[in-house]
Amino acid sequence: MRDILRSPGYRKVLVVSAVIGVPVSLIAFWFPVGLHELEHILWTDLPEALGRDGPPWRWPLPLLMVSGVVIGLVASRLPGAGGHVWRVRAGYNSSRSCCPPSSPAEWDPWSSPASGGGKDGTAAQAAQAEGAERAIRP
Known part of the structure; x- marks a missing residue:
């Protein structure tokens, strides 16, 4: 030593x-x-x-406005899509993975095409979530 x-x-x-x-x-x-x-x-x-x-x-309104503009510029100009992309973890395979959902159906993970859709999608959703967890965890 x-x-x-x-x-x-x-x-x-x-x-x-x-x-x-x-x-x-x-x-x-x-x-x-x-x-x-x-x-x-x-x-x-x-x-x-x-x-x-x-x-x-x-x-506080001017300060909030300035901070919102700064955060918007950082999220749009720097790489990384502004943080965690929730659509990837939810199983949405879309070219718009950086954007918020455009319709209420996109908010509902049980009705997404990736999960099998509707009530029949529960088993597919569970399998997909398990696969996503394995992909995220080393």
């Missing part, structure tokens, strides 16, 4: 981990502090500077 701890390769790994770990830990500490300060500015200082007692009821 001493030979490993005193080896030059181990010391290099320690230096690399310190070079990466110290800035990451500082960011992890200061990020919530910055969020707290920003929250205080947005909800207390800014309304007082505008001559109000507190924020009005519509105060």
